[in-house]
Amino acid sequence: DALPICIFDASRRTSSPQATIQLSGAPVAAYTTPPKLDGGRDLVVLTSTQVAPLIIQSGKAAIVNVNTTADTDQQNACTNSSIMPKDLHGSISLRTGVCAADNYGATGRVTINVPTGTYQLTSLDSGELQVGLVPGSNISIIGTGTAANTIIQQTDGVDRIFNFDPNMVGNVTGAVSNVTVTGGNATSLGGGGMLAGFIGDSYAVTNAVFANNASSGIGASGGGIDLRGGSLSIANCTITNNIANVNVGGGIAITSGTGSRGNVSLIDTLVTGNTATGNDSSPGRGGGVFIDIDASSSATISGSTVMLNTTTGGPGQGGGIFNQAGPLSVINSRIVGNQAGDASGIYTLGFDAMATDNWWGCNDGPGAPGCDAVDGSGGTVTVNPWLVLSIGASPTQIKPYATSTLTADLTHDSGGSGGFSVPTGTSVSFSGTLGSVQPSQTILTNGIAASTYTAGPDPGAGQGTATVDNQSVSVTIDIVQAPAILNINHTTFTVGKAGLFQIITAGFPPPAITENGALPNGVTFEDNGNGTGTLAGLPAAGTGGGYKLTFTAQNGVPPNAQQNFTLTILEAPAITSAAKTNFRVGTAGSFSVTTTGFPTSSITQTGTLPEGLSFIDNQNGTATLAGTPASDTGGDYYITFTATNGVSPKAIQHFTLRVGQAPAITSADNA
Secondary structure, eight states, rough: OOOEEEOOOOSSOOOEEEEEEOOOOEEEEEEEEEOOOOOOOOOEEEEEOEEEEEEEOSSOEEEEEEEOOOOTTTTOOTOOTTOOOOGOSSSOHHHHHHHHHHHHHGSSEEEEEEOSSSEEEETTTOOOOEOOOTTOOEEEEESSSSSEEEEEEEOSSOOSSESSHHHHHOOEEEEEEEEEEEEESSSSOOSSSSEEEEEEETEESOEEEEEEEEETTTTTTOOOOEEEEEEEESSSHHHEEEEEEESBBEEEEEOTSSEEEEEEEESSHHHHHHHOOOOOOSOOBOOEEEEEOOOTTTTEESSOOEEOEEEEEEOOOOEEEESSSEEEEEEEEEEEEEEBBBBBEEEEEEEEEOOOOOOSSSSOOOEEEOOOOOOESOOOOOOOOSSEEEEESSSSEEEOOOOOEEEEEEETTTOOOOOOOTTTOEEEEEESSEEESSSEEEBTTTTTEEEEEEEEESSSEEEEEEEEEEEEEEEEEEEEEEEOOOOOEEEEEEETTTEEEEEEEEESSSOOOEEESOTTTTTTEEEEEESSSEEEEETTTTOOEEEEEEEEEEESSSSSSEEEEEEEEEEEEOOOOEEEEEEEETOEEEEEEEEEEEOEEEEEEEEEEOOOOEEEESSSSSEEEHHHHHHHHOEEEEEEEEEESSSSSEEEEEEEEEEOOOOOSOSSSSO
């Protein structure tokens, strides 16, 4: 494990008598050198991760402030090794600053501050910037602005930009920060933007852009950066549009070179649009990153995006990342849209690679449609579990024109565990149905992005959708509306005939409908479960009449809707009274004609009635035959009763009225 080492100064000649240095490995031995001319002593430390010892130098740190973008050396620092940082004055170019720092050697750390501007390297004689010529050199090139406005550009077309430890002396420390490095072309070795590395070297690249660099010579790997020994940390950088021609590591190459490779880390960095070309005999490998470290070292990629990189050749391998000869760990990273004949995402050779909890472009994992793929020979790439995209809405029920917060989430993996992330800045788009979403395009921060869904005027099951790369996920947002019953409040059925009536509602979710009130035999009500109900059946005989019902619609959104409803059952008339009766002459009599049916029947009578009798329709479904038969009206009378109520058929009854008469002698009472 890495440990700090504390240094105490007992000379009382320093403002701070104690310093703490963080080492890359556990120290196993340390000693101080004899006093130098200035009285200082160097500290030599051997750690568990380094082949050569680390020299921690005594001495004073120096600062060089560049003040011109011209590629000149008016101070002659590049030709006179006695020119030190303190000697610089007047016009100080970047090249002059580097040469003075080289001259300072192991005396102490030199920080070269580079103001905003474009620094074109036009010196054909000097070409690349050679940084760190002697062991113990410690040189940092720091832009005082940002990478966007501090640009170091090679213009001769045949030289790289930086060459750290060009003499391969070892134990060189270097840093590049806050600059854009572009236009370099390595025609030998590699690293069009930056070549570095030998035993014991240590480099840090932060907040920098390496763009449009190339390696084009034999054995020239790493279009952007080539590390050939020592350790390298790259953080918060962009490595883009670099190319390694017929070689490996379009963006970054960690190659064997001639120096022992230490630990390598790629943190919060974008590697995109880089290419490693190849041919049938020599396939391109590692379009984005090529890693060849010592088996005892480690390579870590975390929080980084490796996308749209390409390898070509027969076939190209590892469009995003190619790993060989050492352990690789990739986590919380985005590996998407890379291209290769074999393994668009990661290819590993000879060693296992651990690449769990990463985003591959889709929810189904590496190799699925929309996701980058992995492969290996002599080793496997472990990818399960991988990150999956999800979306939530709060609340999930809103009224028209109301809002809900959509949250896209890429912090959980396919195994259900959380706490992971994708690189901040990963793009996510939002859309919706039955409403609008703003913003429609945003970025994930720590794996989370939010947007606002605004419902439109129409109720229904709306959707909010989030899309990251090739994966879209949706959540349902119910745009709710209180129920209403839309149908008319009455209907009519007829006895003996099938009837059907639909109860129709509005509202969302679709309301449930209940019925209250007695229904006639043969008629039922059923809730269809879709916001409608059916009143149907064959009314039984004798059920004619009006039925008062109540329908209630409810869907959880107050208030409920109620409708008072009238069901009318029509029934054809029938005469239910007897078809005959007896009256007596001279005696008052009465007979009621009765009917059924709905509406109430009208009753008429045809045929001759005896004198003294009459027929009256009572207008209530009954009629009365009444009176006192006159003398000499005895006999049988055949009459007809007819009942009608507008419902076919009408009822007809053939009725016999018998009028009884006492006997009488009608002949003369004498002969």
